[in-house]
Amino acid sequence: MPRPVPGQFVMVESAGGGLPFWRRAFSVAGFGAGEESCWLDLMIREVGPGTAFWRGVPEGTGTRVLGPLGNGFPLEEPPRSVALVAGGIGLPPLLYAARELAGAGTRCDLFVGAATAEELIDPEGCARVAADTGGVLVPCTDDGTAGEAGLVTGAVERRLRDGAAWSELWACGPNPMLRAVAELGRAYGLPALLAMEERMACGLGVCLGCVVPTPDGGHLRVCTEGPVLRGDAVDWEAL
Ligand SMILES: Cc1cc2nc3c(=O)[nH]c(=O)nc-3n(C[C@H](O)[C@H](O)[C@H](O)COP(=O)(O)OP(=O)(O)OC[C@H]3O[C@@H](n4cnc5c(N)ncnc54)[C@H](O)[C@@H]3O)c2cc1C
Numbered sequence: 546m547p548r549p550v551p552g553q554f555v556m557v558e559s560a561g562g563g564l565p566f567w568r569r570a571f572s573v574a575g576f577g578a579g580e581e582s583c584w585l586d587l588m589i590r591e592v593g594p595g596t597a598f599w600r601g602v603p604e605g606t607g608t609r610v611l612g613p614l615g616n617g618f619p620l621e622e623p624p625r626s627v628a629l630v631a632g633g634i635g636l637p638p639l640l641y642a643a644r645e646l647a648g649a650g651t652r653c654d655l656f657v658g659a660a661t662a663e664e665l666i667d668p669e670g671c672a673r674v675a676a677d678t679g680g681v682l683v684p685c686t687d688d689g690t691a692g693e694a695g696l697v698t699g700a701v702e703r704r705l706r707d708g709a710a711w712s713e714l715w716a717c718g719p720n721p722m723l724r725a726v727a728e729l730g731r732a733y734g735l736p737a738l739l740a741m742e743e744r745m746a747c748g749l750g751v752c753l754g755c756v757v758p759t760p761d762g763g764h765l766r767v768c769t770e771g772p773v774l775r776g777d778a779v780d781w782e783a784l
């Protein structure tokens with residue numbers, strides 16, 4: 546497998562080709578390669594049969610993986626500094642991006658939002674990854690049980706209001722959060738790059754199950770034209 550770009554994803558089959566029939570999409574959270582093999586780091590939140598399948602599967606179980614798919618964040622021209630904004634299980638592509646940017650001279654401030662303290666994923670590990678780029682972790686919880694209380698986009702906005710000088714905003718999470726990041730980008734004149742997670746069947750641009758509306762009345766396929774789309778490329782009202 547070629548080295549995935551952060552933001553790219555893989556379509557994973559349930560081991561043995563069993564149910565559910567369709568592969569499920571997961572963002573790449575990490576990657577490494579040896580001489581004859583490679584490994585992928587995936588983080589999976591259980592929401593239904595395709596994600597529950599992996600709970601308790603014995604180590605060493607084989608499966609088929611299609612990818613890497615889609616575009617990714619533009620690492621070939623890394624920004625000077627970036628706010629990475631993750632909502633819930635939107636964390637994996639941003640964590641991978643920060644790991645890949647360590648040493649590239651890009652400061653990554655990592656904003657992570659979750660409903661409660663228990664749902665924050667590995668805060669110590671996230672803080673280390675951000676620190677490796679010269680940045681900080683800003684955890685936020687809806688109920689205030691850890692980090693800053695309230696929406697993660699509120700924490701980003703407060704810093705922008707106080708003069709934070711990021712070159713770009715990158716985000717992954719639920720659509721209302723992505724829309725809020727797109728609006729912050731517009732308000733503060735910053736490019737907002739959003740890794741979207743529409744439901745996918747093929748992951749290859751064929752089924753049109755993942756399309757999102759564009760402001761000119763057209764559509765973009767998240768699996769092939771995305772999943773990383775500019776905030777102003779999406780018609781958020783029509784989504
Ligand atoms: C590009 C991309 C990257 C993704 N990366 C990750 C990841 O790194 N880790 C992870 O845990 N999940 C990720 N997802 C979401 C993951 O693909 C779904 O959670 C999974 O397909 C659900 O399968 P299931 O059989 O468990 O649940 P289903 O029975 O298919 O669905 C259960 C519930 O989850 C909702 N749901 C399913 N898929 C999505 C989706 N894509 N967006 C919003 N709601 C959904 C359904 O509406 C339903 O309410 C990603 C999705 C995409 C498109």
Ligand code: FES
Nearest residue numbers: 748750752753768
């Ligand atoms: S998932 Fe089939 S076209 Fe995007």
